[in-house]
Every structure is written in structure tokens, then in C-alpha cells.
Amino acid sequence: MSSSETAPGRGTAVVIGGGLAGVVAAWALRGSAERIVVVERDRYPDEPTFRAGVPQGRHAHLVLEAGHRALEEMMPGIKQELSAAGAHRIAVSGDLKWLSSAGWMADYPARLSFLSCTRPVLDKLILDRVRTEPSIEFLEGTDVVGLLGSARTVTGVRVRERGSERDPERGSERGSEHNEEQSSGRGEVRDIPAELVVDASGRSTSVPKWLAELGCRPVPEERVDAGVxxxxxxxxxxxxxxxxxxxxxxxxxxxxxxxxxxxxxxxxxxxxxxxxxxxxxxxxxxxxxxxxxxxxxxxxxxxxxxxxxxxxxxxxxxLPGPGVRRHYERGGPEGLVVVGDAASTFNPVYGQGVTVSLFCAQALRRTALRYGGIGHATARDAQREIAAVSKNAWMMSCAEDVRFAATTGGPSGALIRIQHRFLDRVLAGATRDPEVTAAFHEVLSLVAPPSLFFRPSVLAAVLRS
Incomplete structure (x- = not known):
């Protein structure tokens, strides 16, 4: 059925990128779009293994407590499946020995935990669940080479099949180089019209360049680079x-x-x-x-x-590259939603990226269900919610990055110095007072906002430190 024959706002959604952020975004749209097409430049392996399209996949990953809650809400039973696949449950106190800048974190009976496994296991289990949805189809081994539409509205994507030649090891640590090197394409270019386009192509996203080609003004962005x-x-x-x-x-x-x-x-x-x-x-x-x-x-x-x-x-x-936060909620075109690292790229040392990608999928699902489809109103509200759910993570990572003298960009001035001094007091309290430690873990696990530190009992313990 063509998109013109479907109910208004319930036509085709195209997701650029079939990594974790892309597949959970596709899952979030089930029931709200008649057809969901995930365009992935790699071909998925049959078994959990490292692949070129996830250059960060060979490194330690965390799904924070808030991310596990989001994932379980979207995919009930997934935590049990991860455990069955060999993931280890790690309580943030007791099982995890954490040396902060102030010293070792105090132990206490922790309520929060995370499951630890390699990235391929996490990705494979989520992908297997998404593949059970008949409205979602995958175009593997295919590059998106441009956007359809105008400066005001994105109306689809232009794709080209890459062919079967690839080396899963080559480029696996090179990120965007891999994309540019192998996207010269061998197949025929064709168009996929869509009512909604979701950019989940990660750190090396080409969407800003394609929007410029359509005549769009650059969206406002923030950058901070600690050179990690x-x-x-x-x-x-x-x-x-x-x-x-x-x-x-x-x-x-x-x-x-x-x-x-x-x-x-x-x-x-x-x-x-x-x-x-x-x-x-x-x-x-x-x-x-x-x-x-x-x-x-x-x-x-x-x-x-x-x-x-x-x-x-x-x-x-x-080499992850700089942290970038793109404010599509302030100036993006109609019909486009940007999620995951394509919207907000964090310094990976804080372990926030996967969890924020899951927050993005939740925001997309909430708005699609609220409007009953994937029209422009859904895209606009979803982008605003995505900006909101990633704000705290961005603020915390930037505030820590600018502590290092060689960092470029990021916040500065008296306010950030006051924040640093206060957080130093929090960390000092977390080495000896279990209530402060628990609050710190809740904030860092994105379960609670930083305002938790100002709860009277926590603040009193912090000030005593």
C-alpha cells in the first residue's frame, strides 16, 4: 500500500541507521506507522559479534539503571533474556568498587544495578525482538545518500545499495572514515518517500550536510571536546x-x-x-x-x-571525537526527528549514550501514540521531548569535561565554578555518608535529576562533608 492510500499521518517512516538507537526508534513507531523501513549500511551478523558499523562496540558499555527501566518498559522480559545470554548483574554498591576523585565510594545496600555484557549481545537481543514486528523492514548493506524534500520539509530519503564487499575488521575503529570510504556505492540510487524520517545514524551523521543541500539553515549546536x-x-x-x-x-x-x-x-x-x-x-x-x-x-x-x-x-x-548537542527542536525542518548520538553525542566515559538513546525512543513513542500517527505534529513534539530527556545528561557530562584544562568548548564562568565546588562536596560526602552515595548513584544513573542533591537530608549531609 502506498503512503498516499494510508490514513493521514500513518504512512511510511524511514529510520537512518540500524544500530541500537535506530532499532529502538523503529520499535517505538510500531502501530503508529503503516510501514517502518530501517536503512543500515552494514549487514547484520547471524551471531553476536563486533561489526564495522559500531566502531565503539569493542569497548566497555553501560546501560544505566534508568536505561534498563526504559528498555524493560518497551520490551518486557528483555532483562531476563540478557541474563540468560550471560550478562552479569552489578549492584552499584558492593559489586562495583568505584574510586572517584574524592576517594572510594561508601558501601550501602544499593537498590540500583546494571547488567554487564558486550555490546554485540545487547544489540543482538534487541534486534531479534524488533524483527518480530511485521511492520518493520530492514534494508541491510544500503547507504542513505541524501534527503528528499525542501528547506521546510523532509519527505523521504535517497538510498543506494552498497554491494556485498566489506571487511568487518577494516574500519571497525575508524567511525566516520569507514562511512566515507565505503559509501561510494555500487548499486542504483532510488528514492523512498516517507511521512517521517528518523536520523539515528550516530556520531558520523551526514544529515546536517544533507539539510544544507536542501537549503536549510544550520541548527544551533553546542560543542565540547575533552579529547578523550x-x-x-x-x-x-x-x-x-x-x-x-x-x-x-x-x-x-x-x-x-x-x-x-x-x-x-x-x-x-x-x-x-x-x-x-x-x-x-x-x-x-x-x-x-x-x-x-x-x-x-x-x-x-x-x-x-x-x-x-x-x-x-x-x-x-x-577516538570518539567531540561531544555535540544539536538543537533540532529550535530550527529543524518538518518531518524529521533526530535521536541518539546524532542529536546529542556525549563523552563515553560517563556511560550515558545508550540510556539516552532509549529515552529518545520512549519520547518518540509517547508523542506518536498521543497524536495517533507520524505526522508533523508528532515530529515537532517528539524533538522537543528528546531535547528535554537528554538535557540533564548533557549538562552533567559537559560540566565534568570542562574540569580538564585541555578541553575546548563547553560552559565556563562563575556558575560552573560554583557547580564544581558543590559537586566536590557531594563526592566527598559520598565517600563516607551512604545517603549521599545513594543520591549520587541515582543522579549518575539518570534515575533522578541533579535537584535530588538539594533534598534537605541529602543537602545537610553534603554540607557536613
Whole structure:
């Protein structure tokens, strides 16, 4: 059935990008669109494995508590499926040993937790659920090469099949280079008209460039760049080892030594270890650089945990690029919704990206159900809600990024200095007062807004610190 024959606002929705943000956005639109087309440049593997289209996939990932709640609401039973696939439940206190800039977090009976697994397992289970919906179809091995429409309204996409030639290893750590290198296309270009286009193409999105080609003015954006770089490796967990905790997170203490490290248990009786450094303290390449960075962390706990662990793969590096927040709610064209990293790209060290992508899908579903379809009113309200649900995460990550002297962009001035001093008091309180620690975990897990710190009992404990 063509879109012209369907009920108003219930025609075709096209989702650009079939990563996690794209597939949950497609799932959110079920029942609101007659046809949902997900255009994905890769071809999905049959089994959970790392793929070129997710360059950050080889590194440690978190779905925060708020993200798990959102995912379970959208896909009931998915947490049980993740556990069955080998994901480990990690309580944020007790199971997780967390060294903040102020010291070790105080232990308490934590209500919050997260499930730890590799990104391919998470992606595969979500994809399998989305594939059960008959109104959603996938165009794999296909590039979007442009948008249809005008400066005022997006009316579809232009696509081209890539062909079967690809190397899953080449480009897996190169992000946008992979896109440009292999999108020169081999197939015929064709158009897909749509009532709604969702950009879920991630950090390397080309939508701003395509909108400029349609005559659209650039949307307002904010940028902050701490120059973060990653180095990660999988390890076999030594038989019978008991660390006294399941995961460890070591943060930096001083802005002039911005080095971090995390160890998380994942399926297959393995650990994934990710090391990170801001500009000026980036991990050097390869195994030698990984070992050197590990030795430079401010606590030996992570290094000691790996003393008898055998590597389960090579060292992988990743350069995420700057954090960018694009304000499509202020000036985007009709018929377009932008979600996930294409809308707000965060510094990955704070673990917010996946959870915010799930928030975006929830916002899209709420508005589509409210309007009973995918018309322009749905797109406008969805974009406003997406901006709202990602605001706190953006503010928190930017505020932390600008602590580092080599960071470019981001907020500055007296207000941000006051925020830093207050958060330093919160972190100090979290090392000794379980009520402050619990509040800090709720805010960082995106379960509660930062205003939680001003609840009288929490504020009193913070001020005592």
C-alpha cells in the first residue's frame, strides 16, 4: 500500500541507521506507522559479534539503571533474556568498587544495578525482538545518500545499495572514515518517500550536510571536546579468582592527570577492560601503550586484577571525537526527528549514550501514540521531548569535561565554578555518608535529576562533608 492510500499521518517512516538507537526508534513507531523501513549500511551478523558499523562496540558499555527501566518498559522480559545470554548483574554498591576523585565510594545496600555484557549481545537481543514486528523492514548493506524534500520539509530519503564487499575488521575503529570510504556505492540510487524520517545514524551523521543541500539553515549546536581516547581489551577471567567485587571503576583525581580505567565482567567468563584518557593523557597505541596506561592509573587495583588474566583478544583503540548537542527542536525542518548520538553525542566515559538513546525512543513513542500517527505534529513534539530527556545528561557530562584544562568548548564562568565546588562536596560526602552515595548513584544513573542533591537530608549531609 502506498503512503498516499494510508490514513493521514500513518504512512511510511524511514529510520537512518540500524544500530541500537535506530532499532529502538523503529520499535517505538510500531502501530503508529503503516510501514517502518530501517536503512543500515552494514549487514547484520547471524551471531553476536563486533561489526564495522559500531566502531565503539569493542569497548566497555553501560546501560544505566534508568536505561534498563526504559528498555524493560518497551520490551518486557528483555532483562531476563540478557541474563540468560550471560550478562552479569552489578549492584552499584558492593559489586562495583568505584574510586572517584574524592576517594572510594561508601558501601550501602544499593537498590540500583546494571547488567554487564558486550555490546554485540545487547544489540543482538534487541534486534531479534524488533524483527518480530511485521511492520518493520530492514534494508541491510544500503547507504542513505541524501534527503528528499525542501528547506521546510523532509519527505523521504535517497538510498543506494552498497554491494556485498566489506571487511568487518577494516574500519571497525575508524567511525566516520569507514562511512566515507565505503559509501561510494555500487548499486542504483532510488528514492523512498516517507511521512517521517528518523536520523539515528550516530556520531558520523551526514544529515546536517544533507539539510544544507536542501537549503536549510544550520541548527544551533553546542560543542565540547575533552579529547578523550580509548584503549580496550578482553581477558579470560582466571579460574577461581575472587576479587571481592565484580567490577572496578577508577576515575582521575586531578585535572592534570586525566586517566581512567574500568573492568566489567561479560559473558563467556571474560572481563572487558577499557582505559581512557583525556587530551594530553591518551593511551598510547597497542599492547605496550595499554600496559603503560594501566600502570599510570592512580590505584593498582585494576592492574592487580589482571596479573594472572590471559588476554582474549587484541588491544583496540577508539577516538570518539567531540561531544555535540544539536538543537533540532529550535530550527529543524518538518518531518524529521533526530535521536541518539546524532542529536546529542556525549563523552563515553560517563556511560550515558545508550540510556539516552532509549529515552529518545520512549519520547518518540509517547508523542506518536498521543497524536495517533507520524505526522508533523508528532515530529515537532517528539524533538522537543528528546531535547528535554537528554538535557540533564548533557549538562552533567559537559560540566565534568570542562574540569580538564585541555578541553575546548563547553560552559565556563562563575556558575560552573560554583557547580564544581558543590559537586566536590557531594563526592566527598559520598565517600563516607551512604545517603549521599545513594543520591549520587541515582543522579549518575539518570534515575533522578541533579535537584535530588538539594533534598534537605541529602543537602545537610553534603554540607557536613
Amino acid at each position: 581516547a580509548y584503549s580496550s581489551r578482553l581477558f579470560h577471567r582466571p579460574p577461581g579468582v575472587d576479587l571481592g567485587y565484580q567490577a572496578i571503576y577508577l576515575q582521575t583525581k586531578a585535572p592534570d592527570k586525566p586517566r581512567m580505567g574500568v573492568l566489567l565482567p561479560v559473558e563467556g567468563d571474560r572481563w572487558i577492560v577499557s582505559l581512557a584518557g583525556m587530551r594530553g593523557a591518551e593511551p598510547e597505541p597497542g599492547e605496550e601503550g595499554f600496559t603503560k596506561h594501566l600502570a599510570q592509573l592512580r590505584d593498582p587495583g585494576l592492574r592487580d586484577a589482571l596479573r594472572d588474566a590471559e588476554p582474549a583478544g587484541g588491544v583496540r583503540g577508539f
